Amino acid sequence: MERRMIAPCFMEDTLDCLRRHGVQPEPLLAQVGIPPVITMPITSVQYGALWHAVAQTMDDEFFGEGARPMRAGSFALLCQAILSTATLEHALRRGLRFLRAVLDEPHGQLVVENGLARIVLKDTGGPRSAFAYRTFWIIVHGVNCWLVGRRIPIRWVDFRCSAPLTGTDYRLFFGAPARFDQPETRLVFDADFLKLPTIRDGRALREFLRHAPANILVHYRHDAGLSATVRERLRGTPPSAWPSFEVLAQRMRVSEPTLRRKLRQEGQTYQSIKDEMRRGLAMTTLRAGRRNVADIAADLGFSEPSAFHRAFRKWTGKSPATFRREAADQANIDFTANALAAATPFPDKHRPVG
Structure with a gap:
């Protein structure tokens, strides 16, 4: 498994999320060997260990950021659910249905048009945190990259929420433009990748789950x-x-x-x-x-x-x-929607979602 370094700013996002949900992070950091004050990047393996510890403590693999908890073990069931699919599109549609049943909201919808595949997140309430959306993309994109055995390049990522203090680092994390205060939250890539065949089997899944969730943070290569x-x-x-x-x-x-x-x-x-x-x-x-x-x-x-x-x-x-x-035409629509969004007050825009 390729290792990836996780920047301190993303660790701060994680710790802020835990505190919002009433979880003191210091014992969990000590449990997985991460110092209480984080000034240097940590490895994806360390972050994965923290993710696992949080999931066990909260019984929620989505850090409490969904409308319903993603109970411990849901990630493994997600992988089982998409293992028998034939193509990336088949896997993506099935995986999004699974996550909707588990989380309720946010839930994703695949839209294919103009040669692009857009995973659009739907939510009835106000915008969630950038951390919540990023976690959703990590799960969906990481699992599907593993399933087809290669990295799927991202065109851009849009967020309904405002930019966090670490907004510029989101672009580095995704390797693509990250735009905030957008009309919808979406991750966009070339639709041609939807035709890729899935190449993993049960044996590969068992090995994959042995290293999860650290291995959904990496840039997969065949x-x-x-x-x-x-x-x-x-x-x-x-x-x-x-x-x-x-x-x-x-x-x-x-x-x-x-x-x-x-x-x-x-x-x-x-x-x-x-x-x-x-x-x-x-x-x-x-x-x-x-x-x-x-x-x-x-x-x-x-x-x-x-x-x-x-x-x-x-x-x-x-x-x-x-x-x-x-x-x-789409660029003009997006520009108009952004202008309207900027001119329209949202009293509950920064309401914490739990």
Whole structure:
């Protein structure tokens, strides 16, 4: 398991949460070997041990931040519930239903449109704490990354609540933009990842649960790491200069059949990796401005704009022009909603949720 360091600011969020719910953190910190005054990052293993101690003390694996307690053992049942699924989308939808039954609120809904997958959190009351939303994302995203055997890159994360003092560190934690005071709480990633096959079995689950919950805090990578290696090689080269599969295999010093087989074990092919990266670059560029579609096609390595149009329609179900227009419309809607939210008073906005 890859280790990750947890910043002191996130530890402060955790300790503040415990105090809000009437739990004195000092005995729990001593129990897991964490000093009472935290000035340096701690490891994901240490934080996982604290999470486990809190869950046993409160009988709640969600730190008291849900409408109902997530009773000890719920996380293991969540993993069991999604183990028999076939794809990430199947697992995500089933996992969100499970968490709704356990927590009641907040509960997540998967929305797929414009080539993006959005997990939108619903809540009937006022905004919850940033810590509550972050904990929800850690559980959902961490488990699903493990299930498909690779890290799922996040596009951005929105929070209904106001930014905590550690708001800038949320961006570092998620590796993506984190925006606060938004109309809804959501985590966004490329919808193409929903097609990834699940690759874990009962034996892998038993090993996973032995290290839980520390291992849902890490950036998961596939054991072989070839997909990540291929992406890293391509990332440093313009798409128009990406090597053929034969040349790639030679540069990686692996035979073509072996490379093809190991990529397939990760639910990938060389073509799917290139398509995924081209698709991400195309969507980012189209959202960013008014660059000529022919220039975008050339930059992405397409021989002619019509080939790019066919590929983009295959990826998203839309033409580049339609996608750009709808993205601009959504940006205008978000801007208007943000302006209205900023102008509307919410007397109970900072009400603690317990």
